[in-house]
Amino acid sequence: MSSSKHHPVPLDILQEVFGYSAFRGQQAAIVDHVTAGGDALVLMPTGGGKSLCYQIPAIARQRAGHGVTVVVSPLIALMHDQVGALEEAGVEAAFLNSTQTLEETQRIEREMLAGRLTLLYAAPERVNTPRFIAQMQSLYERGLLALFAIDEAHCVSQWGHDFRSEYLSLSLLHERFPDIPRIALTATADDITRADIIERLQLEEAQVFVASFDRPNIRYLIVEKDSPREQLLRFIQDEHEDEAGVVYCQSRKKVDETAEWLRAKGINALPYHAGMEQDQRKRHQDRFLREDGIVMVATIAFGMGIDKPDVRFVAHLDLPKNIEGYYQETGRAGRDGLPAQAWMAYGLADVVQQRRMIDESPSSDEFKQVQRGKLDALLALAEAIDCRRVRLLAYFGEDSQPCGNCDNCLNPPATWDATEAARMALSCIYRFHQVTGFSFGSGHLIDVLRGKETDKVAQYRHHELSTWGVGAALSEQQWRAVIRQLIALGYAVTEGEYNTLSLGGDAKAVLRGEVRMLLRQPAVPTRKSKSSRSSSSSSRRSEAEADLDAAAQARFDALKAWRAEVAREHGLPAYVIFQNVTLAELARAQPRSLDEMAGISGIGAKKLEAYGEALLRVLAED
Incomplete structure (x- = not known):
């Protein structure tokens, strides 16, 4: 490696540890900023590579002598798999959670306090305990606390979709350890949620990185x-x-x-x-x-x-x-x-x-x-x-x-102008109230509009309403779409246990003809034939396995079988060992030596050392 111990270069770590040749999107800017000790709020879509944005700074800061990175993570499954993947890549990582015995917990705490871990994953509930704070204080006083990474940061916001009260206490990290950099990460946050994250985690001075939310695949x-x-x-x-x-x-x-x-x-x-x-x-x-x-x-x-x-x-x-x-x-x-x-x-x-x-x-x-x-x-x-x-x-x-x-x-989609239909529906809701003083649900409303004779229609004499049968030309499905849109836009509101309908605040604008409603025509579902199903399945396979010929496909299948065996032995999901794209590249390139294999994306130094010879044997088999 070209970097010295005191000035680790993030790109070198990306290549050496994770086996990737280049950063994607804003990863490089984020990693450089956090590695240098800056605070960051990162909004990046799922699958965009958020984990590397704190894992590489953690490794770089550990190599520069700064000690342990604490990752606040809300889920046990995530901790387990990420720690497993880091260990596979040769990084000293561990987690603390409720599934562990007292002996396991104490062993990990000793490793952490000795500064031998690069990353420690813990749930927010544990991070907030006096015992954990005291341990952080010990690391801090000895210069062995490198970074705080707060994953799923939207959980701190009451406006977010997954609010968790335990996240509110994480502001204490900044209060107790003000000069330790923090990176907060989330895949989803609108403007109001972003502002809430910044305020509640005291990230006012943090640089905000917003990646594209597009997932084109x-x-x-x-x-x-x-x-x-x-x-x-x-x-x-x-x-x-x-x-x-x-x-x-x-x-x-x-x-x-x-x-x-x-x-x-x-x-x-x-x-x-x-x-x-x-x-x-x-x-x-x-x-x-x-x-x-x-x-x-x-x-x-x-x-x-x-x-x-x-x-x-x-x-x-x-x-x-x-x-x-x-x-x-x-x-x-x-x-x-x-x-x-x-x-x-x-x-x-x-x-x-x-x-x-x-x-x-x-x-x-x-x-x-x-x-x-x-x-x-x-x-x-x-x-x-x-x-x-x-x-x-x-x-x-x-x-x-x-x-x-x-x-x-x-x-x-084919569309139709539902403006008149919307006026009919709202007018009928109004007449229900005017004539009987009662509200009714969407099912009865549709029956009246379509002129359907039912016991309830007869009971309330709704066949005498001026709106009786005015919508007979529309199907029940079309009427459901109209009512759904009226409720969605607030022109009609549902009330009470039976979801009866009444007029919403802006219903008069629709009744006056000031609002145009353009709706999609209900689609008629079509069943694919068995042959088209199988052909679409095979086209997906060829895309996933990236145009492998018959020999390469056989190598790919053999690599998957080998990977499954290794994953079982290690107690990890197969993708933690190697992802399919890496196996497909191996099958296509068919490297004959470790030097040739080192260029394959997703194979870092530790994995090359651990699995290289075995992979060469699998690839050499006829």
């Missing part, structure tokens, strides 16, 4: 709910047979029922939620990380910090609370940079439920107003007839052009 698809389980099954079978994916549901009950239903349909699905026994949750998570082709059906309790690179799809059977949550969850797909999909089924009940959850929460009016605004932005994304990605990036303050890789770009 992810295709966004949002469909109107119509037998959503069947829609999900078609999506998995048509597009992602035998591939890893995550399906998010809002309730634990729905998670269990959906996982069981998918298994009955031949999908290798597992449930995951906070109501399960901890051992069972861990087993399911380990299987998802270590086995191929498992679909995890989960609440949002699953996923933050999951580094599995080859998740090919993320599906939502329920609407998330806001765009930050949606972006964070969909960002778990395609971390390897290869094509992936974000699929969501969305309906009127989702809008009603999310609005009601906000309205009935015990939060302040200010907080509710912010949450309504965030929900409105997500509803606008779901109802959009233009490019999904342009809208998604605009939410985070980023300008972009139509992507050509979302459902609306690939298949521009």
Whole structure:
């Protein structure tokens, strides 16, 4: 290496330890700034390489004699896998969490206090304890405290999608150790959340780095709910047979029922939620990380910090609370940079439920107003007839052009002018109140508009209303879309246990014809033939394995089998040993010596030493 002990060069560390030849995007600027002792707030999408932004400064500062970097991380699974990956790369790293015995904890604490660790991962609950603070004080007084890295920093913000009260106490790191640099990192934060992070973590002097939020390899698809389980099954079978994916549901009950239903349909699905026994949750998570082709059906309790690179799809059977949550969850797909999909089924009940959850929460009016605004932005994304990605990036303050890789770009939806339909619906809601003094739900509203004779229509004499049957020309599905849009835009509001409808604050503007509503025509689902499914699967394979010929494909398969065996021996997910892109490059290049192998991306010095000879033997086999 060209760098001396006292002036380690980050690029040398990137190449020597991690096996990469160059930084991506803003990584180099961030690493240089933090290595030099500066504070930073880093906003970078999932899969953008956030971990290297603190791992390389940690290694550089340790080599320069500054000691231990403490990484505040909220999830045990993330700690375990990141520490495992660092150890594989030859970096002294450890974690402290509730899964360890007293003896293990004390051994790691001794290593830390001796300054022998480069990185120590700990949960915010532990970092806030008097014992841990005293240990930090000891390191600090001896000049062995190098850096604080606060991962998932959006958790500190009450406006964020994943607020955790334990994060609020992390401001004490700056108060107790004011000259120790800090780097806070998150994949999702709008302007109000960013401001909250800066204030609560006292990062006013920090340099803010905002990377592009674009994940061009992810295709966004949002469909109107119509037998959503069947829609999900078609999506998995048509597009992602035998591939890893995550399906998010809002309730634990729905998670269990959906996982069981998918298994009955031949999908290798597992449930995951906070109501399960901890051992069972861990087993399911380990299987998802270590086995191929498992679909995890989960609440949002699953996923933050999951580094599995080859998740090919993320599906939502329920609407998330806001765009930050949606972006964070969909960002778990395609971390390897290869094509992936974000699929969501969305309906009127989702809008009603999310609005009601906000309205009935015990939060302040200010907080509710912010949450309504965030929900409105997500509803606008779901109802959009233009490019999904342009809208998604605009939410985070980023300008972009139509992507050509979302459902609306690939298949521009047919639209219809729903302005008159909206006026009909609001007029009917008004007449319900005027004639009977009661409110009614969307189902009855649609029956009246379409002129459907039901017992309830007869009971309330609603066939005598002037709006009876005025919308008979529209389908029930079209009316659901109109009402969904009216609720999404606040022109109609739902109330009470039965989600009855009343006029919203700006309904008069619609009734006067001052608002134009352009809606998408409901799409007719088409079932792919078996032949097109298999061809799309093979095209994905060739993309993932990067145009390998038959001989190289055989080498790739042999390398994967070898990797699986090593991963089992080490108790780690296979991708921690080597990612598929590295194996594909090995299979294609077929290096004949360690010197030739040293140029392969993803093979650092320690991995070359540990696995090089074994890899050469696998590659030499016929």
